[in-house]
Amino acid sequence: MFRYIVRRLLQMVLTFFGATFVVFALVFANQDDPLQALAGERPITESQRLALTERYHLDEGFFTQYGYYMKGLLTGDFGESLTQRKIADLLADAWPTTARLALLALVIAAVIAISAGVFSALRRGGVFDNVTLVATLIILAMPIVVIAPLAQLVFGIQLGWFPPTSGADPSLWALFLPALVLASSVLATQLRVTRTSVAENLRSDYVRTARAKGLSYRRVVSVHVLRNSLIPVITLIGVDLGQLMAGAIVTEGVFNIPGVGFNLVRAIRTEDGPLVVGFVSVLVIVFLVVNLLVDLLYAALDPRIRYE
Known part of the structure; x- marks a missing residue:
């Protein structure tokens, strides 16, 4: 290791x-x-x-x-932007908001995708399975640049269920609708991968052996099948972080969230090269660290995996 x-x-x-x-x-x-x-x-x-x-x-x-x-x-010095503001200060102001948005989106996507994917696999060919298939195809066909303003118009302005814009220092409730929109960009793929992985493991020999030993169906699914099925899902979640960061650029612009994506778009428009490279460098570091943690989680999920 x-x-x-x-x-x-x-x-x-x-x-x-x-x-x-x-x-x-x-x-x-x-x-x-x-x-x-x-x-x-x-x-x-x-x-x-x-x-x-x-x-x-x-x-x-x-x-x-x-x-x-x-x-x-x-040496830890990100330099200054062309507006003569320290990039480290801009990062310190923007990163907490984007981190909360991305983590909330990851939690929403993982909870919905794993729950719906497992239930679809257990009820293959049923009504729920067919409905989720159609729903995921629709979500995959709609880019986030369409989903974000549509969700803002319907749920934020017309229905008034959520704040239409988040503004500076937003609360978790103000970030919920943007996080839900951001989660939609990865939710469909995670759900289909979970469903396929669980369905494949349900047909494995170890499941039949566990059932023959007298273990209950619920215990077999929750302890044995789900643990093995989460390995490809965890991999996908690590890769999806990059897609969430890319989607945050659109989402933060639509919902007026002063995060990394919002500042990055503004820096690109003003050709502020030092600010663009500084923000992207931190995004690269976060992406690399998360993927390293995902790889290390493999051993926790499956003791058969050895990195030696």
Whole structure:
């Protein structure tokens, strides 16, 4: 296990440097005139342009700029945005909100997907199974850019069940509808994987052996079948984190949530390269750490798995 963790950590380091290099290169290639984009219609004096260009090394080459950024990042300094605000402060303000939104969405998706998937597998071919199949296909066919404003219009404005916008420092109730919308982007896939995994395990030899030994059907399902069936679902949840972060960009914009996605869109529009790379770098770290934890959960779910 120790060697496996060390190997994964080394892979994470390489992945982090590769991901930040690609993102930095894309931002560098897409820059036209970030200073003018930041100022909008207002003119920038030549002295201001020279001072800002020197401050953010905009007149130097790509590798030099990337070197400056990585030097600061490795020492814990994310630098400053083009608005002269520390990126670390912006991250500290935005991350708690996005973390609550993503965790709430993960919990909603996991609870609904596992519960409905297990019940569908136990009642294969029944009414509930067919209804969930149709519902998941509809959800998969609708992108989150359509679901988010539709849910806001119906449940937030017309019915008034939830706050239509969350605003600054939102409560869990204000985040519930955005989290439900965000969960819909991964819920359908998790449900179908759970249903397939449980149905496959129900036909396994160990289930027939457990039943022959006199164990109750409920105990066989809850202890043996569910534990083995959760392995692919846990894998999918770890991968879905990236999709949740991508969906948060749309969801936070629609529901006016000042999180990572909201700030990231604003930084892209203003061509604020340091802010874009800083936020994406943290997203990469979170994604790598979560996937490492998911891999380590395999051994807890299935003692037969050994990483040596």
